[in-house]
Amino acid sequence: MTSSSVPSHIMSLPDASPVWPDPQTEECDSTALATAILAGDVEQVRSLVRMGIGLTQSHHWVLYEACLQGAHMVDILLTSQRVNFSTFIPNATGDPLLFFILRTPSSRFSTESKVATVAQLLDNGIDPCPLDRVGQTVLHAVAGVRPESGPLLSLLLRISARVHINSQNTFLDTPLAVTILSGHFEAAQILLEHGADVHVKMEWGESVVQFALRRNNLSQRTRQHRSLGQCRPGLNSVR
Incomplete structure (x- = not known):
């Protein structure tokens, strides 16, 4: 990855501590990634992940939608250290993401089967x-x-x-x-x-x-x- 491909707000200054993004900027980046996931735009998701952009807690629910889209989308997100599929979904129940996947009817999964999706997550370290x-x-x-x-x-x-x-x-x-x-x-x-x-x-x-x-x-x-x-x-x- 070249420095030109990294947004300026997450670059490190020479001989200095990393300059971390402020919460507002991070939330904007997270919104961009969440929007790309929901749109099923695999290439845009890949590009944003390569830039080091992740999902904030308010967008963790989007990972559920990513799982419904199939292995290709999940594979891309699994390459990011800033995307955690072992997360809890911040809603009224607050259950782990895996429970939402297990309780979802098989007919909701667009390409791979529900069993294949769960296997993929387990093989890649989900709790x-x-x-x-x-x-x-x-x-x-x-x-x-x-x-x-x-x-x-x-x-x-x-x-x-x-x-x-x-x-x-x-x-x-x-x-x-x-x-x-x-x-x-x-x-x-x-x-x-x-x-x-x-x-x-x-x-x-x-x-x-x-x-x-x-x-x-x-x-x-x-x-x-x-x-x-x-x-x-x-x-x-x-x-």
């Missing part, structure tokens, strides 16, 4: 272990979502997010409990295969297995949904 406003992990967020929850769970369980397989949210639900609450037995099977604990106590002091029995999710549907078949050892101890 897979954040918590949302009610203490949920990414596994909670995916557990009850169809139809892509199976592939997403398999993807997340291959990385460090697996450490949260038995984590409880504010309501003491584990990801496995969420699958039972939503009747998503295929997702339950994946969690069980990766070691989900069927004896974790839930909100009313009963285990996941006891909760499943009370709702008849297991006793009446096991023949139709073999997903929770591995809970049988646990059932024997609570009957």
Whole structure:
């Protein structure tokens, strides 16, 4: 990168400390980058990123729109040290960006699939272990979502997010409990295969297995949904 390609307000003076942009100028630059992202102008985004322009907190929500546009836009933004995909989105909920992506219907993604977009972010260092406003992990967020929850769970369980397989949210639900609450037995099977604990106590002091029995999710549907078949050892101890 030549000095002529760098805006004067972010250049360093000879034999002096760097001259950092003032907040107003930085916000203007961020607005320019955000506008280019929203317009889908890949070349303009590339040019601004190469100039060292990033996104201020007020524009972090634009990263969500970038993810919906596909891998090419995300790849360009990932080259910037001033763009952070592990950020929180400053809105009424304040959840991490990854949660917004996981909760978005697959039909919103323009080119790559939702699973491919999540994989791209994980491969490039996005934090897979954040918590949302009610203490949920990414596994909670995916557990009850169809139809892509199976592939997403398999993807997340291959990385460090697996450490949260038995984590409880504010309501003491584990990801496995969420699958039972939503009747998503295929997702339950994946969690069980990766070691989900069927004896974790839930909100009313009963285990996941006891909760499943009370709702008849297991006793009446096991023949139709073999997903929770591995809970049988646990059932024997609570009957």
